[in-house]
Structure formats: structure tokens, C-alpha cells
Amino acid sequence: MTNPVLSLENVNAGYGETQVLRNLSLEIGAGEVVSLVGRNGAGKTTTLRTILGIITPTSGTVAYRDEDISAIEATETVRRGIALVPEERRIFPELTVRENLELAALGGADSGNALSLEEVLGMFENLAERTENSGSSLSGGEQQMLAIARALVGGAELILLDEPTEGLAPFIVQDVMDIVRQLNDRGITVLLVEQNVHVGLELADRNYVINQGEIVYEGTSAELEADEDILEQYLGVTN
Ligand SMILES: Nc1ncnc2c1ncn2[C@@H]1O[C@H](COP(=O)(O)OP(=O)(O)OP(=O)(O)O)[C@@H](O)[C@H]1O
Ligand SMILES: [Mg+2]
Incomplete structure (x- = not known):
């Protein structure tokens, strides 16, 4: 990729003595929707925490807009x-x-991109x-939706x-997916973590599969959809 917005290069990270991410590399281009899919405990949330800076990698680099973060x-x-929507x-x-929205408007980014x-x-x-x-009444x-807003x-x-989409009724899942599409139409770049590979496949330009802290596959949605071995081995999807 010529000019990724975000790139992780050989990132190792974890919690204290426990290493979770192993030589993890991934890239996201401006305006892309990229999914990171994997089973329970694969390291998805840890990857997001490392990007945001809640966890500092023990080695490797996280770069955002060509700056080492x-x-x-x-x-x-x-x-x-x-922004992380946990x-x-x-x-x-x-x-x-x-x-909730007024408070969020006070914090946030210096980007000039605020809606x-x-x-x-x-x-x-x-x-x-x-x-x-x-x-609490929502x-x-x-x-x-409010967290994304x-x-x-x-x-x-x-x-x-x-x-x-975790724990949401199917018709609400569709609403959340529509919102992700709208974000993307507005030029916002999205890294979408999912256990539900179908949501990733439907929304993402490209997908990464993570297993035990390692990226084991990268491909377009069409490629991943056709790769039954990967789907079965790492995502428990069987036909
Ligand atoms: N605060 C923590 N301290 C120690 N180990 C942790 C901590 N949080 C997560 N882990 C461990 O790190 C590994 C990866 O966890 P992580 O939460 O990144 O997985 P995940 O892919 O997001 O899983 P899930 O689909 O269940 O959300 C797991 O083995 C987990 O037990
Ligand atoms: Mg998680």
C-alpha cells in the first residue's frame, strides 16, 4: 500500500508478562473499511487497545499518518x-x-472533522x-449508535x-451496518473488529484473520468468502 493511514509493523504486545500480539502487521488505507476477525480471545480487542495507546507495544511500530504513535x-x-468504540x-x-453528545463534542480530536x-x-x-x-433508557x-455518534x-x-453488532437483534444489526456504510461515505476510515465474519465480509474492503495473536490471513471479502479452509479453521464457519 503506498500511503496507509494506519500501519502496524511487527507489533508485539500484551499484558505484563503475558504476550498476546505476535509480530502483528496490518495496514489500512484512507477511506477503507477493514475487518479484523477471529475467535474469542484471539487478540482483537488487544489490537485495538494497542492502536489507541492503552497498551504500549514491547516491540514493533504503530504509525498513524506517517507518525510513529x-x-x-x-x-x-x-x-x-x-476513536475507539469499545x-x-x-x-x-x-x-x-x-x-452525551455535547460532552463528546468537548473532547475528541483536533481534526476539524467534527460533525x-x-x-x-x-x-x-x-x-x-x-x-x-x-x-440508560436506550x-x-x-x-x-450513541457510542458511534x-x-x-x-x-x-x-x-x-x-x-x-454483538448481542443485537438481526434487524438492529442491519441498522448498525448501515451506519458503518454512512461513516465510510463520509470518508471516515473504519477498522471493524468482529467475531461475526459475515458482518465483516459484507462491510469490509479487506479482511484480516487473527488467531492466537497472529495475523494468519489477509484478503478481500470475495477472497475470504471463497476460502473455506480459512473460514473453517479460524472462524468456525462450516457449510
Ligand atoms: N487485562 C488483561 N490482562 C491479562 N490478559 C488479558 C487481559 N485482557 C485480555 N487478556 C488475554 O489476552 C488474550 C486476547 O484477549 P482479547 O480481549 O484481545 O481477545 P478478543 O479477540 O478481543 O476476544 P473476544 O472475542 O472474546 O472479545 C486472551 O487470552 C485474554 O485472556
Ligand atoms: Mg474483544
């Missing part, structure tokens, strides 16, 4: 335009939808109808989504 803390990577959809349950509250509410119909409701799908008003240019 391997040793930079999360507060600074967020300021530079990276598995647990961190929102403020006691605050209203509007307050206004009105723009974001235009994208998320179900949030627009509930601006004065508390975060359904799981709506909380997921917070990244947008914060001006994120690269959004890391950690299993955004």
Missing part, C-alpha cells in the same frame, strides 16, 4: 483523530442523549427521537469498532 498515550491519539459501548447512562449535533442526529433517526432520554442497539461529534477520522 507506538509510545503515545490514548488521550493524545484521540486528539489526533482516532465492546461495552461506553456512554454516560445518567446523562441524556443530547448531553455538528444536527448532522449526527440527521444520521441517527432513532437518537433524534430520543435526545432528552437518558442513556436499547442495546441505540446505545451502540459520540465518536463523530468528537471529530474522529479513524474509528475502531469493537464488535458493534
